[in-house]
Amino acid sequence: MAVMRPAGDYDRSYQEDKSYIRKPWQWVVLIASIGVVATCPYWGTPYIITTVNRIGYTIIAVQGLNILTGYTGQISLGQAAFMLVGGYVSTLVVTHLGLSMFLALPIAAVGAGIVGLIFGLPSLRVKGFYLAMATLAAQFIIPWLTKHAFPEFLGGTEGRIATPVPQIGSFLFNEPARFIYITLGVLIVTTFIAANITRTRLGRAFIAIRDNDLAAELLGVNLFGYKLRAFFIAAMYAGLAGALKAHYQRAIGTEFGYSLTESIVLLGMLVVGGLGTNIGPFLGTTFIIVMQDVSNVVGSSFAGIMPPEMTARLLTSFRPIFFGLILMFFLIFEPRGLAHRWQLFKAAWRLRPFSH
Amino acid sequence: MRKKSFILLSMLVLASLVLTACGGAATTEAPAPTAVPPTKVPPTEAPPTEVPPTEAPTVRYCADGLEGETFTFYSQAGLTGPLSTILGTAFVNALNDSIRDINEAGGICGAEIVLKLTDTQYDAEQEIATYQQTKGEDPNLMSIATYGSGATIALAPLLREDHVVNFAAGLNAQAMYVPRDGWTVGVAPIYADQFAGFVQFLSESWADIKPEGAGDEIVVGVIGWEGPFGAGATTAESIAYAESVGVQVLDLETYAISAEADVVTPLQNLALQGANVIYIQSLGFGPAQVIGTLHALEMWSQVVVGGCNWAMNTDVLTILGESAPAAIGMYGVFPYNWWNDTDLPGVQQALAAFEAGGYAESDKAVSYITSYGGTFAWKTILEHAIDMVGFENLNGDAFFDAFKDLGTVSALGIFEYDVRDGTRAPRSSQIRQVQLVDGALEFVIVKDFFVLPDTRPPAE
Numbered sequence A: 001m002a003v004m005r006p007a008g009d010y011d012r013s014y015q016e017d018k019s020y021i022r023k024p025w026q027w028v029v030l031i032a033s034i035g036v037v038a039t040c041p042y043w044g045t046p047y048i049i050t051t052v053n054r055i056g057y058t059i060i061a062v063q064g065l066n067i068l069t070g071y072t073g074q075i076s077l078g079q080a081a082f083m084l085v086g087g088y089v090s091t092l093v094v095t096h097l098g099l100s101m102f103l104a105l106p107i108a109a110v111g112a113g114i115v116g117l118i119f120g121l122p123s124l125r126v127k128g129f130y131l132a133m134a135t136l137a138a139q140f141i142i143p144w145l146t147k148h149a150f151p152e153f154l155g156g157t158e159g160r161i162a163t164p165v166p167q168i169g170s171f172l173f174n175e176p177a178r179f180i181y182i183t184l185g186v187l188i189v190t191t192f193i194a195a196n197i198t199r200t201r202l203g204r205a206f207i208a209i210r211d212n213d214l215a216a217e218l219l220g221v222n223l224f225g226y227k228l229r230a231f232f233i234a235a236m237y238a239g240l241a242g243a244l245k246a247h248y249q250r251a252i253g254t255e256f257g258y259s260l261t262e263s264i265v266l267l268g269m270l271v272v273g274g275l276g277t278n279i280g281p282f283l284g285t286t287f288i289i290v291m292q293d294v295s296n297v298v299g300s301s302f303a304g305i306m307p308p309e310m311t312a313r314l315l316t317s318f319r320p321i322f323f324g325l326i327l328m329f330f331l332i333f334e335p336r337g338l339a340h341r342w343q344l345f346k347a348a349w350r351l352r353p354f355s356h
Numbered sequence B: 001m002r003k004k005s006f007i008l009l010s011m012l013v014l015a016s017l018v019l020t021a022c023g024g025a026a027t028t029e030a031p032a033p034t035a036v037p038p039t040k041v042p043p044t045e046a047p048p049t050e051v052p053p054t055e056a057p058t059v060r061y062c063a064d065g066l067e068g069e070t071f072t073f074y075s076q077a078g079l080t081g082p083l084s085t086i087l088g089t090a091f092v093n094a095l096n097d098s099i100r101d102i103n104e105a106g107g108i109c110g111a112e113i114v115l116k117l118t119d120t121q122y123d124a125e126q127e128i129a130t131y132q133q134t135k136g137e138d139p140n141l142m143s144i145a146t147y148g149s150g151a152t153i154a155l156a157p158l159l160r161e162d163h164v165v166n167f168a169a170g171l172n173a174q175a176m177y178v179p180r181d182g183w184t185v186g187v188a189p190i191y192a193d194q195f196a197g198f199v200q201f202l203s204e205s206w207a208d209i210k211p212e213g214a215g216d217e218i219v220v221g222v223i224g225w226e227g228p229f230g231a232g233a234t235t236a237e238s239i240a241y242a243e244s245v246g247v248q249v250l251d252l253e254t255y256a257i258s259a260e261a262d263v264v265t266p267l268q269n270l271a272l273q274g275a276n277v278i279y280i281q282s283l284g285f286g287p288a289q290v291i292g293t294l295h296a297l298e299m300w301s302q303v304v305v306g307g308c309n310w311a312m313n314t315d316v317l318t319i320l321g322e323s324a325p326a327a328i329g330m331y332g333v334f335p336y337n338w339w340n341d342t343d344l345p346g347v348q349q350a351l352a353a354f355e356a357g358g359y360a361e362s363d364k365a366v367s368y369i370t371s372y373g374g375t376f377a378w379k380t381i382l383e384h385a386i387d388m389v390g391f392e393n394l395n396g397d398a399f400f401d402a403f404k405d406l407g408t409v410s411a412l413g414i415f416e417y418d419v420r421d422g423t424r425a426p427r428s429s430q431i432r433q434v435q436l437v438d439g440a441l442e443f444v445i446v447k448d449f450f451v452l453p454d455t456r457p458p459a460e
Helices: A014-018 A024-043 A046-071 A079-097 A101-124 A129-148 A176-197 A201-211 A213-218 A223-249 A260-273 A280-305 A308-315 A318-333 A338-350 B002-021 B084-104 B124-137 B149-162 B173-177 B191-209 B236-244 B264-272 B285-296 B314-327 B345-357 B366-389 B396-406
Strands: B070-077 B112-119 B143-146 B165-168 B184-186 B218-225 B247-249 B253-255 B277-281 B304-307 B331-334 B408-411 B415-418 B428-437 B440-451
Touching: A024 A046, A024 A176, A046 A079, A046 A176, A046 A201, A046 A223, A046 A260, A046 A280, A046 B124, A079 A101, A079 A129, A079 A223, A079 A260, A101 A129, A101 A223, A129 A260, A176 A201, A176 A223, A201 A213, A201 A223, A213 A223, A223 B124, A260 A280, A260 A318, A260 A338, A280 A308, A280 A318, A280 A338, A280 B112, A308 B084, B070 B084, B070 B124, B070 B366, B084 B112, B084 B314, B084 B345, B084 B366, B112 B124, B124 B143, B124 B149, B143 B149, B143 B366, B149 B165, B149 B173, B149 B184, B165 B396, B173 B184, B191 B218, B191 B236, B191 B247, B191 B277, B191 B304, B191 B331, B191 B428, B191 B440, B218 B264, B236 B247, B253 B264, B264 B285, B277 B285, B285 B304, B285 B314, B314 B428, B314 B440, B331 B440, B345 B366, B366 B396, B366 B408, B366 B415, B396 B408
Parallel strands: B070 B112, B070 B143, B143 B165, B165 B184, B218 B247, B218 B253, B218 B277, B277 B304, B304 B331
Antiparallel strands: B331 B428, B408 B415, B428 B440
C-alpha cells in the first residue's frame, strides 16, 4: 500500500527512500517497544510473561506463512506440521548430539525448510484451493510419522519426547521470564529478515507471482524456483517457531498440538492481521491470542455475577461462542485486517487536520 | 450505518449471552450446611508393601484456627473444546458444591477455600501457560487438579521441578512413574493396571462370561483413541502380564478423536484376527461409537466388551440416548464407588448435594462424584500438612510430605488416593457391568475391589 504523506514530506536521498525507519521518533518507538518487552519479566504479571512468550514464537510461524501466503500467494495448511518438524529436529540435535539449543535452532530451521520443500513441490502444478489440499498432506503425514516411525527417537504412541532446557553455561532458561529473551532475540532476527526479504529481488519476485503469475513468468521469473523458495523460507520460519515452542514447553510431539486446527488458526491470525504486510503477523497473532484469553476472562466474570445455577453452563459454553462472534464481526467490519486499519490510522495522523 | 451495526452487534452479543446463560439448569435453593460424615473407605486389599509406622501428629495447629485466611483450590480443565462434554457442567457444579459444603462446615481449620477454575480447552499449550501463570501468581503453590492425559504429560516435568502436586485424571503411566518419585498423582489406577486387572478378571471368569460358541482361548482386541490415552492400556508390561495368564492381546487398533471417526475398519480388523474380547480405551462419544458399531456389525453377541474406567460412565449412555440399552452387558474397570452405592455416607453426601442443586439426571456422572469427593481428600491432606508444619511453613514439599505421611487418603469413601512407597495411583478396582435393574440401566458390581496387577513401567 502506498504510504500517504502530506505535501512537503519527501525523501531527500536514496538511502532515506530505502530506509525502513524514517523518523527519529520511529526509532524511539521501536527501542521503547523492545525495551518494554525485554523488561516485562521485572514488571509484568505471570500472565503477561507467559503470553508474551506464546505470542512471540507464534508470530515467527505466522511471519513464515506471510511470506508464503501474503507475499507469494501460495496457500499452505501445513505450517503447524512444519513447526512439529522443527521442534523434533531441535530436540533430537540437542539430546543426541549434545549441541546447544542456539546451534540447534538454525539446524531445525533448515530441517523444516527441507521438509517444506518436499510439500511445496505440488505448487508447480496446482494453485489456490488445490494447493491448500496438497499441503494438507503435510498435516496428516508428518504427525503420523512422528507416532509410528522410530518410536525410540520420536516417542511413538506416547506422542511426545522431552526437550532439554536451553542453557548458556550454568544459566538455565527454565522459566518463562528467562525464556522471553530467547524468544525476543529470535523474533527480532526473523522480523529483520522478513522485512528485508520483501525489498529484495526475491521479495519482488514473490509479489509478482502473487499478483499475476503468468505475467511474472513472462518477465523471466522462474515460477517453480521462486515458489519453492517461498515454501522453504516459510517452513524455515515454522521450524524456528516449533523449536522455540518445544524448548519452552520442555517437550515436543503431537500431544502438544501441531494439528490441522493449529495450522488453520495460524492462517486465521495472518488474515486477521493483514496479508502481505510486515506488521500483520504481530497484530493478528496478538489479537487472536489475547482475544482467546479475554473470552475466557469475560466468560468467568460473567459467570461470577450470574445466579449459581447458571455458572456451570456459562463456563462450559461462553468462551467458544464469544470468541466465534468476535471473529465473525471482525471479518465483517475489518476484512482487510488490522494492518489496514493501522495504515489508515497512520495516514490520518500524518494528514491531520486534513485527513478526509 | 454505524448505529445499525452497533445495534446489530449488541443484539448478537446479547443473544449469545442469553443462549449460554439460559440453558436447562434447574434452579433450587442451596443445600443446607452439611457436616462431613464418617467415611467408608473402599474395601481395598492393601498392596503388599510395608507402610512405615507414622507418628501421630503431636501438635494440632488447626486448633489455633485460621479464620480470615484462604486456601485456593486450583483446577485447570477443558471446560470448552473438543472433549468438554465429558466433564460437562457436572464437573463445575461438583467443585462449587464441595467447596461450599466444606466452607459451610468450617473450612480448613477455619480458613475459607476459594476455587480458581481455568479453561484450558484440552490444549497442552494452554495447560502449560495456565500452570505457569498460576505458579507465577502463587509462588507457594502446593497443588493443582488437571483433567486429561495431555495435561498430565505436559505438566509432569514442570511439577517435578517446582514441587507441586498434580491430582490428575489423565492416568498416564509414564508421567507418573518415569522417573520415579514424580509429583503427579492419579485419581484412579493407571490404564495399564486397569487393563491388566480386566485381563485377570477375564482369565478367572472366562468360563462364565464367554460368548456363546467361543473357545477357551481368550483373544483381546483393544480399540483406543489415537494418542497416549488410547495407547495407555497396552503397554509392554500389561501385555506381558496378559501373556503370563495365557491371554493373547492383538495389536492396538486406533481411531480418531472425533464423533465422526470410522470404527468399522478397526473393529473388523480385530474380528478378522479372532478377537473374542473388545476392550475400549476411549471415553464419551468414543465408547458410544464402538458400542453402536458392534451392534450394527452384529458382533455384540460374539464378543465380551469391556473398557477402562472412563468408558463406563453416564455420559456414554446419555450419548447413546434411546439406544442406551445397547450397552447392556458391557464390563468396565471401576475403581470408585458409584451413585447407586447409597449405603456409603460419602455417596449419600454427594447425592444430597447433587439433589439440592437440582441438576439434570444426565449430570449424575463420574465427573461430579469424583470431583466432589476429591475436594474433601485435598482438604484432608492440607489439614494434615498444617498439623505437621504449621500454616506459615506450608509449601509444595510440606503438602506432599503430609500426603505421603497419610499414605492413602479417602475421598469421602468414593475413591482413594494412594501414594505409599512410591505409588502414585490407586491399585485396586471393581469390575462392573451395565445391567437393566428395575427398568433402569445400572453399573452393577460383578467383582468387588481387588488389587490390580502391577504393570508400572520401569523407572527409565
